[in-house]
Amino acid sequence: MSSTHLLEVNNLKTTFSTEKGPITAVDDVTFIVKAGEVLGIVGESGCGKSVTSESIMRLLNERSTKYEGEVLFEGENLLHLDNKEMRNIRGNKVSMIFQDPMTSLNPSQTIGHQIAEVIILHQKLKRKEAYKRAEEMLRLTGIPSPEKRIHEYPHEISGGMRQRVLIAIALACKPNLLIADEPTTALDVTIQAQILDLINDLRDEMNMGVIMITHDLGVVAEVCQRVVVMYLGQVIEESDVEELFSRPLHPYTRGLLQSIPQLDGDRSQKLHVIEGIVPSLYEVPKGCRFAPRCSFADELCLSESPTLENVNKNQKVRCWHYEKIMQKELSC
Amino acid sequence: MNTINEVIIKSDTLSQNKKELSIERRALFIRRVLANKMIVTGGVILFFISLIALFAPVITQFSPYELESTNRLKAPSATHWFGTDNFGRDIFSRVVYGARVSLVIGISVALITAVIGLFLGLYSAYYRKLDHVLMRFADGLMAFPSILLAIAIMAVMGPKAINVVIALVIVESPVVARVVRSAALVIKEQTYIEAMKAQGASAWRIIWGHIAPNILPSLIVQITYVFSVSMIIEAALSFLGAGIPAPSPSWGNILFDGKSVIYSAWWMTVFPGAFLLLAVLSSNLLGDGIRDLLDPHSNKANK
Numbered sequence: 001m002s003s004t005h006l007l008e009v010n011n012l013k014t015t016f017s018t019e020k021g022p023i024t025a026v027d028d029v030t031f032i033v034k035a036g037e038v039l040g041i042v043g044e045s046g047c048g049k050s051v052t053s054e055s056i057m058r059l060l061n062e063r064s065t066k067y068e069g070e071v072l073f074e075g076e077n078l079l080h081l082d083n084k085e086m087r088n089i090r091g092n093k094v095s096m097i098f099q100d101p102m103t104s105l106n107p108s109q110t111i112g113h114q115i116a117e118v119i120i121l122h123q124k125l126k127r128k129e130a131y132k133r134a135e136e137m138l139r140l141t142g143i144p145s146p147e148k149r150i151h152e153y154p155h156e157i158s159g160g161m162r163q164r165v166l167i168a169i170a171l172a173c174k175p176n177l178l179i180a181d182e183p184t185t186a187l188d189v190t191i192q193a194q195i196l197d198l199i200n201d202l203r204d205e206m207n208m209g210v211i212m213i214t215h216d217l218g219v220v221a222e223v224c225q226r227v228v229v230m231y232l233g234q235v236i237e238e239s240d241v242e243e244l245f246s247r248p249l250h251p252y253t254r255g256l257l258q259s260i261p262q263l264d265g266d267r268s269q270k271l272h273v274i275e276g277i278v279p280s281l282y283e284v285p286k287g288c289r290f291a292p293r294c295s296f297a298d299e300l301c302l303s304e305s306p307t308l309e310n311v312n313k314n315q316k317v318r319c320w321h322y323e324k325i326m327q328k329e330l331s332c
Numbered sequence: 333m334n335t336i337n338e339v340i341i342k343s344d345t346l347s348q349n350k351k352e353l354s355i356e357r358r359a360l361f362i363r364r365v366l367a368n369k370m371i372v373t374g375g376v377i378l379f380f381i382s383l384i385a386l387f388a389p390v391i392t393q394f395s396p397y398e399l400e401s402t403n404r405l406k407a408p409s410a411t412h413w414f415g416t417d418n419f420g421r422d423i424f425s426r427v428v429y430g431a432r433v434s435l436v437i438g439i440s441v442a443l444i445t446a447v448i449g450l451f452l453g454l455y456s457a458y459y460r461k462l463d464h465v466l467m468r469f470a471d472g473l474m475a476f477p478s479i480l481l482a483i484a485i486m487a488v489m490g491p492k493a494i495n496v497v498i499a500l501v502i503v504e505s506p507v508v509a510r511v512v513r514s515a516a517l518v519i520k521e522q523t524y525i526e527a528m529k530a531q532g533a534s535a536w537r538i539i540w541g542h543i544a545p546n547i548l549p550s551l552i553v554q555i556t557y558v559f560s561v562s563m564i565i566e567a568a569l570s571f572l573g574a575g576i577p578a579p580s581p582s583w584g585n586i587l588f589d590g591k592s593v594i595y596s597a598w599w600m601t602v603f604p605g606a607f608l609l610l611a612v613l614s615s616n617l618l619g620d621g622i623r624d625l626l627d628p629h630s631n632k633a634n635k
Contacts, residue, residue: 057530059526059529059530086532087532087533087534088532089532090529090530090531090532091530091531091532091533092532095530095531096527096530098523098526098527098530099523100523103522103523103524104523104524104527105524105527106524106528106542106545106546107524107546108545108546108548109542109545117531117533117537117541118531118532121531121532121533121537122532147349148349148353150349151349151350151353151354152353166527169527169531170531
């Protein structure tokens with residue numbers, strides 16, 4: 001079994017100790033990523049998407065963070081590795097692309113140096129060979145005349161190019177798993193499409209698993225095969241991408257989908273809004289976490305929290321009333 | 333065979349590109365330096381003082397120790413350009429040799445504190461526990477007025493040139509460490525440092541490869557300040573009799589000798605004082621200019 005699953009996250013729980021007491025930013029998150037597959041993680045700001053990815057890489061402050069559960073990467077629990085073993089994984093087998101290309105590159109070093117560094121670090125190549133690899137990686141990401149660009153500093157190139165450099169760094173050691181934390185948020189739409197295509201092509205070429213973290217459902221539709229929807233630190237729905245768009249089960253997912261403007265819709269109508277705000281992690285609602293904002297909520301929802309249930313083999317949902325919602329959907 | 337040739341050609345164009353780029357960047361850098369009036373002024377003055385100090389034996393006719401009891405307290409003249417002191421020593425020679433003392437002490441204190449401050453600052457920024465210990469030490473040292481602390485250290489170790497350097501290093505290192513630390517704390521929270529961690533870089537690599545280069549501008553500016561301050565403190569220590577021991581020519585010593593005759597022999601106070609002022613002023617100008625040049629947020633940097 002585990003050989004087919006590149007990454008298996010089981011009941012991951014990440015707790016920060018803060019001045020106001022412990023808060024659980026990621027609560028009981030479970031999902032898998034297969035080789036060659038793109039898994040989308042979507043949700044509003046503050047729902048725990050980024051903390052999930054940083055927990056997988058164990059990048060959070062070691063002293064104030066507690067991890068529970070397991071993160072099995074190729075059968076090995078990353079949460080139990082020591083720092084040195086973890087460093088060997090990071091950037092080598094699991095890499096990450098950060099959100100903001102403007103601040104994710106060191107301004108005082110050339111981009112060639114920064115790509116070559118990770119190659120030298122993990123593959124023990126000589127400097128010259130590493131630079132040649134760096135140049136190849138830049139060419140692969142579609143940067144014109146990489147042999148010149150390689151000696152330039154980050155301030156000398158544009159945002160889209162910097163994002164390509166970040167991708168080149170992340171892919172330099174041919175990782176098995178790529179975590180892309182909103183890789184296109186800071187870019188304009190044309191560059192976005194190019195970058196997504198690029199990630200997709202490279203995934204095909206290297207057969208790597210990708211976790212695409214985003215709040216943009218358009219990105220999900222374009223590149224992902226499976227989607228995990230998160231709300232307030234929990235997975236509330238997991239499904240194949242087609243089913244998520246054609247038959248969303250959780251009221252929150254439905255709300256999210258309805259809030260996308262339609263090209264052919266009635267333009268005079270206002271966009272759908274999910275009422276209320278995401279509650280603070282200090283005062284997580286009792287019962288279902290979405291209940292205070294949910295139009296389907298009843299007594300049960302407010303008092304007891306639902307579990308993530310298998311609806312069918314491709315879809316899981318954390319809601320007491322998903323069957324009712326499904327029926328209502330069918331009847332209209 | 334073919335592929336080898338290709339590789340050679342490829343790496344040739346690679347280094348060719350690099351060479352062109354670095355020549356271009358160097359030209360731009362030189363242009364910016366020359367456009368900065370503070371750097372040019374400070375640099376030129378400091379360069380002349382260094383030349384004078386370097387060629388002291390060539391440009392002076394008298395030894396700074398040579399006593400001429402017949403020529404005491406002579407006003408400036410063609411033979412004694414800056415006059416003579418109350419022992420009949422040539423003030424010009426003493427001022428010129430004094431420049432050597434001041435510059436050597438200033439430079440060595442600046443370099444040593446740079447290294448120590450860089451180490452302490454970087455590591456205390458990176459390791460929070462170490463930070464608590466080191467910075468409390470620094471607080472303790474910085475609680476003393478710097479001259480007072482330097483005098484106390486000199487009193488314990490005795491008046492010797494090397495001890496002046498040691499005392500000044502002890503006094504100035506915490507200041508440099510503080511500056512480095514605060515700059516490093518800012519850099520440490522940047523995304524590219526987190527990105528480096530995500531690539532599996534070790535603490536050593538992050539500290540020296542990625543934080544250190546980015547705090548260099550602050551360090552360089554701070555070091556020019558340490559350079560000028562240590563020349564002032566050295567003069568003050570010598571003036572108070574706790575610095576360079578008496579017969580040695582040091583600007584502070586000459587000022588001290590001149591103190592008792594300040595109303596009759598103004599030249600004993602004015603010339604060493606003027607040189608001290610010039611040296612400190614020029615290094616401060618240089619420091620300010622470098623700050624403007626290296627700080628990307630200052631509008632003067634974009635000339």
